[in-house]
Structures are given as C-alpha cells and as structure tokens.
Amino acid sequence: MGAPATMGTVTYDTRVHWEGWQARRLLINRCGDCGTWIHFPRRLCPDCWSENVTPEPVDGSGRLVSWSLPRTPPGAPPVVTGVVALDAAPGARILAQVTGVDPDELTIGMALELGWRDEHGHTVPEFHPIGASS
Amino acid sequence: MTAVRQAAIVGLGYSEFSRDSGVGPGTLIARAAKAAVLDSGVPKQDIDGVVGVYSTDSPTLWPAYVVDALGLPNVTWWDSSSPPSVVALTAAAQAVVAGNCEYAICYHGKYRWATTSVAGRDDPFRQPPAYDFDADLTHGLVEHAGSMLWAARVMRQHMDRFGSTREDFGRIAINNRTHAVGNPRALFRTPMTMDDYLGAPMIDAPMCLLDMDAPLDGAMAVIVTTAERARDLPHRPVVIEASASGLPCRSDGLLWPEADAIAARRAATTLFSRTDYRPTDMDLAYPYDGFSVLAMLWLEALFTEDGGGPALLADAWSETDRQLRLFGRIPVCTHGGNLSEGRATQGFGHVLEAVAQLRGTAGDRQVPGDPRRAVITNGMAGTNRSVLLAAG
Numbered sequence: 001m002g003a004p005a006t007m008g009t010v011t012y013d014t015r016v017h018w019e020g021w022q023a024r025r026l027l028i029n030r031c032g033d034c035g036t037w038i039h040f041p042r043r044l045c046p047d048c049w050s051e052n053v054t055p056e057p058v059d060g061s062g063r064l065v066s067w068s069l070p071r072t073p074p075g076a077p078p079v080v081t082g083v084v085a086l087d088a089a090p091g092a093r094i095l096a097q098v099t100g101v102d103p104d105e106l107t108i109g110m111a112l113e114l115g116w117r118d119e120h121g122h123t124v125p126e127f128h129p130i131g132a133s134s
Numbered sequence: 135m136t137a138v139r140q141a142a143i144v145g146l147g148y149s150e151f152s153r154d155s156g157v158g159p160g161t162l163i164a165r166a167a168k169a170a171v172l173d174s175g176v177p178k179q180d181i182d183g184v185v186g187v188y189s190t191d192s193p194t195l196w197p198a199y200v201v202d203a204l205g206l207p208n209v210t211w212w213d214s215s216s217p218p219s220v221v222a223l224t225a226a227a228q229a230v231v232a233g234n235c236e237y238a239i240c241y242h243g244k245y246r247w248a249t250t251s252v253a254g255r256d257d258p259f260r261q262p263p264a265y266d267f268d269a270d271l272t273h274g275l276v277e278h279a280g281s282m283l284w285a286a287r288v289m290r291q292h293m294d295r296f297g298s299t300r301e302d303f304g305r306i307a308i309n310n311r312t313h314a315v316g317n318p319r320a321l322f323r324t325p326m327t328m329d330d331y332l333g334a335p336m337i338d339a340p341m342c343l344l345d346m347d348a349p350l351d352g353a354m355a356v357i358v359t360t361a362e363r364a365r366d367l368p369h370r371p372v373v374i375e376a377s378a379s380g381l382p383c384r385s386d387g388l389l390w391p392e393a394d395a396i397a398a399r400r401a402a403t404t405l406f407s408r409t410d411y412r413p414t415d416m417d418l419a420y421p422y423d424g425f426s427v428l429a430m431l432w433l434e435a436l437f438t439e440d441g442g443g444p445a446l447l448a449d450a451w452s453e454t455d456r457q458l459r460l461f462g463r464i465p466v467c468t469h470g471g472n473l474s475e476g477r478a479t480q481g482f483g484h485v486l487e488a489v490a491q492l493r494g495t496a497g498d499r500q501v502p503g504d505p506r507r508a509v510i511t512n513g514m515a516g517t518n519r520s521v522l523l524a525a526g
Contacts, residue, residue: 070283
C-alpha cells in the first residue's frame with residue numbers, strides 16, 4: 001500500500017482516494033449537505049462544517065490553471081507539472097503531470113482530459129489535451 | 135495609532151554565512167545570539183526570553199538549546215514559530231509588550247541539510263535527525279509538491295494574466311544583486327546585468343536560476359525589548375510600529391497559485407490599517423524574495439494594483455545604477471535580499487538590514503537622508519507576516 005517517496009504520505013484521510021487511483025478511478029470528496037467539492041481530501045466541509053462528506057467518482061475533464069517545466073536530464077522527455085481545475089467538480093483542482101503535448105503548445109485555460117499511467121509500481125493520474133494520447 | 139506599549143529591536147547579530155561552515159547548526163545559532171546580545175549592551179544575566187524559528191529543516195534549534203549553549207541563567211519565557219522568521223520576531227515583541235519577559239533573544243538559522251542541497255545529501259555530517267519531511271502532505275495524492283514548482287506556476291500565472299515578462303522579474307534580481315555588491319555577508323556579490331539574467335539556465339520554466347535563493351549555512355539573531363527600556367541602551371531603538379498577516383481561505387498555494395497575491399494584498403492592507411503611515415511614507419522597502427515572483431506580488435500589494443508591478447518597476451528602474459527606487463525615492467532590499475544573501479536568511483536578513491539602516495549602522499550601505507521607516511514583508515500564502523519598523 002505504501003506510496004513512493006515522491007507521492008507524499010497516504011493517510012487515513014487519503015487512503016480511499018489512493019486506492020481509487022490504483023483502480024483508475026478519480027475520487028473527489030463532496031459535501032452531502034451543501035454540495036461543495038473538496039480537494040485535497042478533507043473530512044469536514046470548509047463551507048458548512050458538515051462531516052457528511054463522501055468521495056465521489058468524477059470524470060476527469062478539466063482546464064489547465066497553471067504549469068511549470070522543471071529541468072530534466074539531457075535527453076529525457078519534458079515533465080510538465082500542472083494544476084488542473086476539474087469540470088465535473090467545480091472548485092476542486094488537482095496536481096498532475098500534463099502529457100502528450102509539446103510544452104510550447106500549452107496555454108493556461110486549455111481543455112484537458114484525464115489519463116492514467118503506471119509509475120514505480122503504482123497508478124497515478126495525468127492529463128492530456130482532448131484527443132491526444134498520454 | 136500608537137499602542138500603549140511597543141516593542142523595539144536593540145541588538146543585531148550574525149554568524150558567518152557560508153556554503154560550508156564546517157560547524158553544526160547549533161554553533162551558528164549560538165554565535166549569532168552571542169553577537170546580538172553583545173551588540174545590544176544587555177548583560178547576559180538580564181536575558182529572560184528566547185524565541186526562535188523551529189522548522190523542519192533546522193531541527194536542532196529549540197530555544198532550550200540556545201539557553202544551554204549560551205549559559206543563560208535567568209530565562210523564564212520561551213516561544214518558537216514556524217518560518218518565516220518575522221513570525222518569531224512578532225512573538226518576541228508580543229512577549230515583551232505583555233510583560234512575559236523583558237529582554238528576548240530572537241533567532242533564525244538555516245543549514246544545508248541532506249534534504250535541502252545535493253552536496254548536503256552526500257555529506258555524512260549533514261544527515262538530519264529523523265523527522266517526517268512529508269508531514270503536511272495530506273495533499274497526499276500529489277506529485278512534485280516542491281516549493282520550486284509551486285513558485286514557477288505562480289510566476290507563469292502572473293505572466294499569463296498580466297503580460298509580465300522575464301525582464302520584469304529580472305529587475306528584481308538585478309536590483310538585489312546590485313545592493314549585494316556592498317554586503318560582505320552576501321553569497322552572491324558579482325554585479326549582474328539583464329543579459330546575465332536572461333541567459334541564466336532555466337530550472338523550472340519560467341523560473342531561472344537567478345529567480346530563486348540558494349541553500350546556505352547561517353544564523354541571525356536580534357534582541358527585543360520594550361521601547362521604554364530600549365531608550366537606556368546604546369543603539370538608537372527601532373520600534374515595531376505595526377504587524378499583520380493575511381491568510382486567504384484557500385491558502386494552499388500548490389493548488390491555488392492566485393492565493394499568494396490574495397494573501398499579500400490582505401496582509402499589506404491590514405498592516406497599513408494599523409498605523410497612520412501610508413506605504414508611500416516608507417523610506418525603505420524589503421519585499422520577501424525567496425523567489426522573485428513573491429517580491430513582485432508583495433510590491434504590488436504594497437504600492438499598486440494587481441498586475442501593476444511591471445509598470446511600478448519600470449518607473450522605478452535606473453539602467454545606469456541597475457537598481458530600483460520606488461517613486462524615484464524608496465530603495466528596495468538594500469542588502470541584496472534572500473536572492474543574494476542566500477536561504478540562510480529566509481527573510482530575517484530583511485529585518486536585520488532594515489534595523490541597521492534605521493539606526494544608522496549600515497556602514498558603506500547606509501542609505502543617505504536618515505531613513506526613518508521601513509516595511510518588511512515575509513513569506514507567502516499560508517505563511518506570511520509583515521512588519522513596519524520605525525526609528526525610535
């Protein structure tokens with residue numbers, strides 16, 4: 001169950017989301033009382049303070065909020081670190097790599113869709129332009 | 135709007151700043167604290183408070199360590215804070231104003247641990263004590279959560295929203311380097327041109343090597359007491375006129391790159407609501423510059439509207455002097471900032487430089503015209519504190 005070092009620590013509050021990733025399902029917490037989407041995962045709704053919060057599967061279309069292009073070793077493929085706003089969960093954003101696109105073609109606000117990739121024996125989400133494969 | 139009692143900074147101390155000090159972090163802190171006590175003229179036995187920054191990458195620096203290291207016999211108050219360092223400064227100020235102690239040492243140090251530098255990683259004497267470096271990663275499910283990547287995304291968002299360019303950010307880096315030429319403590323003192331800046335390697339585009347500070351060993355300390363007691367000490371006191379923070383509802387800058395500008399605006403507005411001075415009454419400005427984009431956001435929050443930074447800087451820029459003078463008058467980061475002094479300072483260098491300028495002990499760097507007021511901003515979205523300092 002352990003996550004690789006780069007993934008941070010999976011806790012009681014994030015375990016179900018992590019297990020969802022391993023099954024290629026993106027789960028985002030939502031307040032059952034006021035409807036607020038909550039990510040990163042928390043059990044208490046920041047708007048109405050309800051604890052009637054459950055992880056819901058969402059489809060992964062979204063928009064690029066911002067991104068960076070960290071230096072990679074010579075010859076290695078580019079890595080784009082993105083913040084993606086999820087269309088199906090307004091107000092929720094996640095961090096993920098953006099793949100399947102020349103970094104020069106990236107624009108803030110561009111439409112993206114969810115993909116998955118296996119890394120260090122785990123499955124993690126990523127995003128790519130609509131129609132592009134990751 | 136003057137509080138009944140105010141706190142004043144009455145002593146300054148530094149350790150050496152270096153990339154290989156050859157000593158442990160506690161030694162650096164002890165040297166800085168000793169120097170600050172000696173500079174203040176307060177007898178060792180009168181020190182009754184110790185307040186310091188206790189952070190995940192400076193894990194041996196509890197206040198009790200400093201009490202032990204300096205053999206302080208009469209300490210009856212202590213406190214500690216997370217970074218940024220101005221949080222510890224205001225904790226010390228509140229302690230003396232509340233009467234919990236009379237003379238407090240306030241310190242900050244950084245060390246090139248294995249987790250903060252590649253050379254440190256390979257040095258057997260720099261392996262940090264065990265702690266959970268990922269303690270706050272309830273983000274949990276994130277990748278590449280490092281601060282560098284966050285700051286680069288903030289910078290890209292600013293460029294996209296407001297049309298700011300690398301040259302705009304370059305002015306901040308060049309200004310700071312120009313001042314650092316006169317600062318013997320600074321890690322980087324070679325004069326820098328715009329060509330140097332634009333030619334620097336990209337580390338995390340759009341952020342280049344010269345947009346970020348560098349790991350360093352070093353420590354600083356100040357002595358804090360009440361403004362009343364400060365009058366009996368050798369140096370001209372520097373009073374903490376006002377302090378403020380601004381935490382936006384969504385202070386998680388990893389997911390909300392816009393949070394830093396919201397935080398800076400809230401902090402700056404609150405700071406100046408607590409004083410009769412206006413931002414343009416400042417004689418010196420010390421925007422936090424761990425990344426150049428943060429200095430841009432702080433300058434906008436203090437002096438103009440969101441996105442107005444590039445125009446503000448263009449107006450303030452002297453190509454001949456390669457430095458900024460806001461409104462033709464206010465110099466910025468007269469010591470060179472974090473970008474030049476290195477990450478050991480993490481904003482505390484701003485405080486010590488401002489105090490030296492306001493009390494007239496900045497030596498070759500002394501700004502002429504008897505500067506009286508300085509604004510210091512420290513930190514970013516979820517972790518910021520700003521102060522307004524005034525010559526007593």
